[in-house]
Amino acid sequence: KKSEETELFSKYYTEWKGGSDSGNSYKTIPRFYYRLPAEDEVLLQKLREESRAVFLQRKSRELLDNEELQNLWFLLDKHQVPPLTGEEAMINYEAYLQVGEKAGSKCKKFFTARVYAKLLHSDPYGRISIMQFFNYVMRKVWLHQTRIGLSLYDVAGQGYLRESDLENYILELIPTLPQLDGLEKSFYSFYVCTAVRKFFFFLDPLRTGKIKIQDILACSFLDDLLELRDEELSKESQESNWFSAPSALRVYGQYLNLDKDHNGMLSKEELSRYGTATLTSVFLDRVFQECLTYEGEMVRSITLTLITSLHPLVQIWLQKQTCCFPKHQKSYLWLKYLSICLT
Incomplete structure (x- = not known):
């Protein structure tokens, strides 16, 4: 009897202490974190790519x-x-x-x-x-269908698209949009940059460098872009569509007119001529303090972000977001939002 008591004591003591016997239950808990393969783990990367491709094909x-x-x-x-x-x-x-x-x-x-x-x-x-x-x-x-199509460009497989991923998606989408048939191939890079700026300005205001695929699907920008598949799209619809050829060419014309030395970047003096030259020196000084420049000049991608923010439709949107604030705070909030987008 004493030996039985000792055996039972040892059994329960081991279980309550957290010994090997109680540890068996942890084998049933599923793994919830999978580390992404490192750059030098080529086989693991290939395995991940192939498994994702098979998964997306099955979903399709x-x-x-x-x-x-x-x-x-x-x-x-x-x-x-x-x-x-x-x-x-x-x-x-x-x-x-x-x-x-x-x-x-x-x-x-x-x-x-x-x-x-x-x-x-x-x-x-x-x-x-x-x-x-x-x-x-x-x-x-x-x-x-669209989510599967976007997921094919999600290199990390985390449900996000980086700027380069979205650029590749739009670049390969261009030949399927009849309304963009008239664009020269040499213009594709500028068009892609213009389109991507719109997505990242609104969907990545904190400048994380990536956008959720769910956010892309939830907003109307992708609808506007895919609207260009319509061969009979009216002139009025094209004028109001940021992604249309006339809109992109208009932005391109503005950019070329500002870039007097044709080096692909804009100085403070060149940018001061934007629109009707209403950008004040104080505003320009603040913008150039916040954004990344090279030898005092602004690169194309950041310039396009600024042009996007100054677009009339964007201004209307920003006014709606700040409508409940006093007038003296609206300018501060707009500059703060713009500074986040430009950095």
Whole structure:
């Protein structure tokens, strides 16, 4: 009996003390941190790249293709429930579930009670618009496609794009945008720099050097950029689109007119002629104190950030952000925000 007591004492003492027996439970806790491979760990880097590529390919195959979207529209149209609301075809919850069963496994995530409730408005029969639901599906598919496309340029695989990553994305996107067909290839580098400045000015105000892919998808800038796929885009839409060829050429013309010595950088004197020469010497002194310069001249990327901040649409946005502040504080806040973006 004494030996049994000693054995039990030793067992419980070991467990309570944190001995080897109690340590077995930690084997079931999953690993939550994976160190990124170092630059000299070539094999680990290649393994990470290949695994990410396979993962993104699998996610891409899970998306609806054009044929499957057409089939979904056919099924929705076939199961519409009268009466019509104006000219809109409607569908009730019972028919909605029937379509979900017939549409296939890829569509299953769209046919939930939560999605139906989101799209349910004021129909007296408790129905939803077929067109609104189909547009919802199309938007979701587009967002996932775009996220996968952006993730291909995420070298670190952390859900962020660095400036060079975004530059590569936009550079390879240019040939797919009909509205930019007229641009010379020699102009591509300036166009890419102009486009990237807009993204980083708004989405990276603290100058971390990277932007969340989620933030890119959430803002309207990518929509504006991809709007240039429309071959019949109106002149008015092009004029108001920062990423259009006319807008980029206008900025390029401003830059060339300021750069009198054509060395690719702007001095304080050259920048003072911007617009209607309304930039005061005090303002310019402060800007040149904050931003990185080379022998007293501002490089192109920082100049484009400044031009972006002085754009009328950006000024309207900044005024909205500071509308609740007294007038004497607005100028200080704007300069503070600009100094953060330029450093």
